[in-house]
Amino acid sequence: MTIKRTSRAAAKPVPGLPLRVLVLHGPNLNLLGSREPGHYGLATLDDINRALVSRGEAAGAAVETFQNNHEGALIDRIHQAAREQVDFIVFNPAGYTHTSVALRDALAAAAIPFVEVHLSNIYARESFRHHSYFSDLAVGVVSGLGAHGYELALEYALRNLQNRTPHGSQKTEKAH
Ligand code: DQA
Numbered sequence: 001m002t003i004k005r006t007s008r009a010a011a012k013p014v015p016g017l018p019l020r021v022l023v024l025h026g027p028n029l030n031l032l033g034s035r036e037p038g039h040y041g042l043a044t045l046d047d048i049n050r051a052l053v054s055r056g057e058a059a060g061a062a063v064e065t066f067q068n069n070h071e072g073a074l075i076d077r078i079h080q081a082a083r084e085q086v087d088f089i090v091f092n093p094a095g096y097t098h099t100s101v102a103l104r105d106a107l108a109a110a111a112i113p114f115v116e117v118h119l120s121n122i123y124a125r126e127s128f129r130h131h132s133y134f135s136d137l138a139v140g141v142v143s144g145l146g147a148h149g150y151e152l153a154l155e156y157a158l159r160n161l162q163n164r165t166p167h168g169s170q171k172t173e174k175a176h
Contacts, residue, residue: 018062020086021157022112023052023150025067026074026094032119039120043147051147052090052154059158071096075106082110088157089114090150097122097132104133115153118143 025045028035033044049065056063064086066077074096081089089107091114096103107114114137121144122129135141140156142149 018060019088019157019161020084021056021061021063021088021090021154022077022081022086023049023063023065023154024074024077024089024091024093025065026092026096027069029092029094030067030069039125041119041146048147048150052150055151055154055158059162061158061162063154071100071102074103078103078106078110078112081112086112087161088112090117090153090157091115091134091138092117092119092150093132093134097134098128100133104137107134107137113139115139115156116141116143117149117153119146119149120144 030045032040032048033042045067052065053063066074068074068077074093078089089110089112091107093100093103093116097116097118114134116132116134116138118141122132123143132141140153142152145152
């Protein structure tokens with residue numbers, strides 16, 4: 001298990017409007033449930049998404065989910081999120097974690113704070129998985145906690161972005 005948090009500041013959601021969270025899943029995650037369960041568990045993508053959407057509803061936040069197997073489609077979805085003023089992204093870039101400068105650039109351009117999530121502990125696997133193009137841009141990284149990692153990332157957004165003051169600032173947990 002690895003949980004890493006950097007000091008990147010969170011966005012300033014608009015007080016009074018529901019928090020908007022986008023959960024993005026990269027390639028092959030549509031196969032969750034049957035894909036290498038020893039690494040990725042038995043929960044399907046639908047199970048994961050349903051749990052996140054209903055947690056969001058319970059907290060008064062709008063949680064949207066999107067999975068795609070193509071880099072360009074993920075990039076387009078990030079651009080759309082910036083236009084829609086999404087407050088926070090929970091992102092499992094899957095195989096693109098280790099290859100995609102273009103997706104990294106899209107997140108940098110969108111300037112939406114995000115948590116990077118991996119079901120498996122990428123640092124306990126092949127060495128090519130140890131490098132991520134996203135971790136230094138992320139608010140934090142959750143790796144190795146299975147589907148629970150997505151829930152922790154969403155909880156982070158709900159706790160830190162919904163506790164904002166009427167002036168648009170918010171009480172964030174101190175990075176350490
Ligand atoms: C993954 C880890 C990546 O190395 C891999 O390519 C994936 C899934 C994970 O969730 O553990 O597709 O991001």
